[in-house]
Amino acid sequence: MARPESISDEDLLSRLAPVFRARGYEGASLAELSEASGLAKAALYHRFPDGKLAMARAVLAAAERQMAADALAPAPPRASPAERLHAMAHGLLRFYDGGRRTCLVDVFSVAGTPDAVRADVRSGAARWIAGIADLLVEAGIDPAEARRRGEDAVIRIEGALVLSRALNDTAPFERVAKTFAADLLRPAAAVHPSRKETSDD
Amino acid sequence: MARPESISDEDLLSRLAPVFRARGYEGASLAELSEASGLAKAALYHRFPDGKLAMARAVLAAAERQMAADALAPAPPRASPAERLHAMAHGLLRFYDGGRRTCLVDVFSVAGTPDAVRADVRSGAARWIAGIADLLVEAGIDPAEARRRGEDAVIRIEGALVLSRALNDTAPFERVAKTFAADLLRPAAAVHPSRKETSDD
DNA sequence: GTCTATATTTGGATAGAC
DNA sequence: GTCTATCCAAATATAGAC
Numbered sequence: 001m002a003r004p005e006s007i008s009d010e011d012l013l014s015r016l017a018p019v020f021r022a023r024g025y026e027g028a029s030l031a032e033l034s035e036a037s038g039l040a041k042a043a044l045y046h047r048f049p050d051g052k053l054a055m056a057r058a059v060l061a062a063a064e065r066q067m068a069a070d071a072l073a074p075a076p077p078r079a080s081p082a083e084r085l086h087a088m089a090h091g092l093l094r095f096y097d098g099g100r101r102t103c104l105v106d107v108f109s110v111a112g113t114p115d116a117v118r119a120d121v122r123s124g125a126a127r128w129i130a131g132i133a134d135l136l137v138e139a140g141i142d143p144a145e146a147r148r149r150g151e152d153a154v155i156r157i158e159g160a161l162v163l164s165r166a167l168n169d170t171a172p173f174e175r176v177a178k179t180f181a182a183d184l185l186r187p188a189a190a191v192h193p194s195r196k197e198t199s200d201d
Numbered sequence: 202m203a204r205p206e207s208i209s210d211e212d213l214l215s216r217l218a219p220v221f222r223a224r225g226y227e228g229a230s231l232a233e234l235s236e237a238s239g240l241a242k243a244a245l246y247h248r249f250p251d252g253k254l255a256m257a258r259a260v261l262a263a264a265e266r267q268m269a270a271d272a273l274a275p276a277p278p279r280a281s282p283a284e285r286l287h288a289m290a291h292g293l294l295r296f297y298d299g300g301r302r303t304c305l306v307d308v309f310s311v312a313g314t315p316d317a318v319r320a321d322v323r324s325g326a327a328r329w330i331a332g333i334a335d336l337l338v339e340a341g342i343d344p345a346e347a348r349r350r351g352e353d354a355v356i357r358i359e360g361a362l363v364l365s366r367a368l369n370d371t372a373p374f375e376r377v378a379k380t381f382a383a384d385l386l387r388p389a390a391a392v393h394p395s396r397k398e399t400s401d402d
Numbered sequence: 403g404t405c406t407a408t409a410t411t412t413g414g415a416t417a418g419a420c
Numbered sequence: 421g422t423c424t425a426t427c428c429a430a431a432t433a434t435a436g437a438c
Contacts, residue, residue, distance in 0.1 A: 109367040110366070112223075112224050122368055151364065160360070167323055230414085
């Protein structure tokens with residue numbers, strides 16, 4: 001521990017990520033990032049010449065890779081869509097630590113975050129939705145409906161994370177995870193036979 | 202414009218609110234708050250001796266009042282639950298500017314926000330859920346189920362706001378608002394007869 | 403490749419004039 | 421009740437030794 005030893009990029013990102021997750025882009029100070037990583041500020045600038053901006057983008061990219069591994073494709077592609085969706089729900093519970101972890105899509109999309117990061121968030125969220133929709137299409141769901149349900153899935157995940165955080169109670173997120181697969185595979189929606197689509201305003 | 206004229210508390214809060222909404226607690230700087238309000242920093246401290254903390258709490262309290270007026274009780278109490286829920290959906294669209302406005306429950310619940318503000322958010326979110334649940338009970342829904350649906354409503358609202366912000370597209374929020382009333386009043390849920398509740402992990 | 407030390411700007415908050 | 425001017429701490433970022 002006496003000598004400065006190099007830390008791998010992967011390890012480094014895994015230590016920086018919790019700071020960005022918890023504090024958001026603006027809230028994550030270099031002092032905190034330095035302490036969390038065990039590297040002095042100048043060393044962080046050596047690894048990330050573009051500073052905090054580059055750190056945030058790298059953390060976001062790593063999160064997307066981990067999400068893809070943990071949640072989008074944890075079950076073998078040969079498994080049934082239902083099995084894969086249950087595996088996805090399980091992966092989401094792990095990825096978000098049962099609802100205690102903040103989602104970067106949430107904290108990095110607020111104003112004040114640099115545009116480059118926000119653009120990454122936008123494309124990442126779109127890929128996330130598309131990934132879920134693809135799975136639902138494989139399950140025999142109409143593409144347009146699959147797209148809607150992919151959005152619904154992300155909406156429920158993000159909303160449950162916000163509510164669990166606000167209430168300081170993981171129950172909402174756990175409940176959403178529990179009904180995740182069934183909600184996405186529910187029958188043809190049977191939309192209110194007598195009033196098709198609610199025609200308000 | 203020559204003489205300093207007093208501004209009403211209500212007007213003042215309505216000018217401070219967008220800054221907190223857009224930037225969150227930490228992101229909202231006194232420089233921005235000063236510019237948005239038209240008051241010098243020292244004048245803001247005269248109005249709010251406890252500084253930014255007091256401003257945030259006052260803005261949050263005002264938002265809760267406006268939410269109560271716009272969304273929770275815009276339709277006459279005599280109206281049917283379905284009518285009141287449609288009115289609520291309409292009020293939500295207005296309150297969140299069609300999905301362009303951030304929710305304070307989201308941005309004020311992140312770490313870095315003072316505990317006093319986070320506590321306000323927690324109780325406010327709980328009241329919000331309870332308000333919706335009460336309405337559903339009046340509609341004849343079982344109290345436990347009404348509570349769940351109240352949480353679901355807030356989850357969908359918060360999630361849709363996050364997604365609309367992340368994608369820079371109001372469509373997700375608009376879609377949630379459109380199906381809001383019908384989703385909350387849907388039939389008995391008919392929960393997956395053959396596998397009650399998904400027994401994973 | 404990491405460190406200590408520092409430059410520079412911006413943050414929240416105050417003093418005191420009017 | 422608002423202003424200008426200022427204080428001090430913390431922010432991002434860099435210089436230069438090792």
